[in-house]
Amino acid sequence: MSVLPYLVAVWIFLVGAHGLATSRNLIHAVGCLAVCQSGTYVLLLAVGYREGATAPVYADLEPGSRPVVDPVVQALALTDVVVGATVTALLLALVMQIAKRHGTVDPDELSELRG
Amino acid sequence: MNRRVRLLMVLAGGAGLAALLVAACLDMPGFGGDRHPYGDRAVHESLARRTANTIASVNFDQRAFDTLGEMTILFGAVLGTVVLLRQTRDERRAAPRPEDVAPPVRRYALAVLPVAVLTGLYVIAHGQLSPGGGFQGGVVAATALHLLYLGADYRALERIRPVGLYEVGDALAASAYLVLGLAGVLAGTAFLANTLLPYGTFNTLTSGGTVPLLNAAIGMEVACAVVVLLARFLDQAVEIEEESGT
Numbered sequence: 001m002s003v004l005p006y007l008v009a010v011w012i013f014l015v016g017a018h019g020l021a022t023s024r025n026l027i028h029a030v031g032c033l034a035v036c037q038s039g040t041y042v043l044l045l046a047v048g049y050r051e052g053a054t055a056p057v058y059a060d061l062e063p064g065s066r067p068v069v070d071p072v073v074q075a076l077a078l079t080d081v082v083v084g085a086t087v088t089a090l091l092l093a094l095v096m097q098i099a100k101r102h103g104t105v106d107p108d109e110l111s112e113l114r115g
Numbered sequence: 116m117n118r119r120v121r122l123l124m125v126l127a128g129g130a131g132l133a134a135l136l137v138a139a140c141l142d143m144p145g146f147g148g149d150r151h152p153y154g155d156r157a158v159h160e161s162l163a164r165r166t167a168n169t170i171a172s173v174n175f176d177q178r179a180f181d182t183l184g185e186m187t188i189l190f191g192a193v194l195g196t197v198v199l200l201r202q203t204r205d206e207r208r209a210a211p212r213p214e215d216v217a218p219p220v221r222r223y224a225l226a227v228l229p230v231a232v233l234t235g236l237y238v239i240a241h242g243q244l245s246p247g248g249g250f251q252g253g254v255v256a257a258t259a260l261h262l263l264y265l266g267a268d269y270r271a272l273e274r275i276r277p278v279g280l281y282e283v284g285d286a287l288a289a290s291a292y293l294v295l296g297l298a299g300v301l302a303g304t305a306f307l308a309n310t311l312l313p314y315g316t317f318n319t320l321t322s323g324g325t326v327p328l329l330n331a332a333i334g335m336e337v338a339c340a341v342v343v344l345l346a347r348f349l350d351q352a353v354e355i356e357e358e359s360g361t
Contacts, residue, residue, distance in 0.1 A: 002145040002146040002147065003140050003141055003143070003145075003146065004146070005146050006140035006143055006146065007137065007140055010133065010136040010137060010140060013136070014129055014132065014133055014136075017129060017132075018125065018129060021121070021122075021125040021129075022118075022121075022122060022125065046146055047143075048151065048154065049146060049147050050147060050148070050149060050151060050154075051147040051148075051149070055246060056154070056157075056158060056161075056168075056169035056170060057167060057168045057169065057170070057244075057245060057246055058161075058162065058167045058168075058169070058317075058318070059167045059168065059244045059245045059318055063158075063162050067149070068154075068158060068169070069151075069154070070151040070153065070154030070157075071154055071157050071158060071161070071169035071170050071172075071173050072153045072154055072157050072173055073154075074170050074173075075170050075173035075174045075178060078170065078174065078248075078250060079174075079181070079182075079185050081250075082185055082188075082189060082250050082337075083185065083188055083189075086188060086189050086192035086193070086340075087192065089192060089193075089196055089344050089348075090192045090195050090196055090199075092348070093195065093196040093199040093200050093347070093348075094199060096199070096200065096351060097199050097200075100203075100357075108118075
C-alpha cells in the first residue's frame with residue numbers, strides 16, 4: 001500500500017499532539033513535542049524515497065549506476081533534527097525555571113498569575 | 116474548562132485534523148515513486164562541484180544560506196539556555212563531591228573516550244565524502260567528552276572542559292561561517308556562493324570548494340554548543356543548590 005508511510009507520519013504526529021494536549025507534566029509535554037516532530041522526519045524521508053534506491057553518497061558509488069533517494073528532503077530532515085534538539089534543550093531549560101519558581105511542573109496548576 | 120470538556124475538544128479537533136491530513140496523504144505522489152525533480156537536480160549540481168556526499172552539498176553549497184539560519188537557531192537556543200540556567204541570587208554553587216565509579220565502568224569509559232572523540236572528528240572531516248558531517252560529528256565529539264563524567268566524576272570533566280573556552284569557540288565558529296560567506300561577496304560573487312575555491316579532485320578530503328570549510332565551521336559550532344548546553348544542565352544537577360531556608 002503506497003500511502004502507508006505517509007499515514008504512519010500522520011499517526012505519529014497526532015499521537016504527539018494528543019499527548020501534548022492531555023499532558024499533566026511539562027517534561028512529558030516536551031517529550032510529546034519531540035514525538036510530533038518525529039512525525040515530520042518520517043514524512044520527509046517517505047517523500048524522498050524511491051523504489052530500489054540507495055543513499056545519495058557517491059564516495060563508493062559510480063554516479064548514474066543506481067538510482068538514489070532524494071537528497072533534498074534528507075538535508076531537510078537533518079535540519080529538522082538539529083532544530084528539534086535545540087528547541088527541546090531550550091524548553092527543558094524553561095521547565096527547570098518553572099519548576100524552581102512555581103514548585104510544580106503540572107501545566108494545570110500554572111494557571112494563576114503571580115506577581 | 117475541566118479536563119473532560121478539554122479532552123472532548125481535543126478529540127474533535129484532532130479528528131478534523133486527522134481527516135484533512137489523511138485526505139492530503141491520499142493525494143500525494145505515491146510512496147517510492149520515480150519522480151524527484153529537485154533531487155535529480157541536486158545530485159547533478161553536487162557532482163558538477165565534485166562533492167561526493169550530495170547531502171553535504173545541499174546543506175553547505177546549494178542551501179548554505181538556510182544552514183546559516185539553522186546555525187543561528189542553534190546559537191540562539193544555546194544563548195537562551197545559558198541565560199535561563201544561570202545561577203540566581205538565591206542559589207549557591209557547591210563543589211561537586213568525588214564519586215566512586217565501578218571499576219569496569221571506569222575502564223570502559225576511559226578506553227572508549229579517545230575512540231569516540233576521534234570518531235566524532237573523523238565524521239566531521241569526512242562530511243563532504245561519506246554520510247555524516249559537521250552536525251552529526253559535532254554531537255559525537257561533544258558527547259564523547261562526557262564519558263569522562265561517567266568514567267570518573269564531575270571534577271575530572273570540569274578540568275578538561277573550561278566552559279568559557281567552548282563559549283568562545285561557539286561564537287568563533289559561528290563567525291567563521293559568516294566570514295566564509297562574506298569572502299564570497301568580497302571576491303565579487305555572492306554571499307555563501309561556492310565559487311571561491313577550486314573544486315579539487317572528486318572524492319578527496321579537499322574536494323567541493325568551500326563545502327569542507329563550512330562543514331568544519333559547523334562541526335566546531337555544534338561541538339561547542341552541545342558542550343555548553345550539557346554543561347549548563349549538569350551544573351544545575353550537580354553544582355547549583357538552593358540556599359537553605361529560602
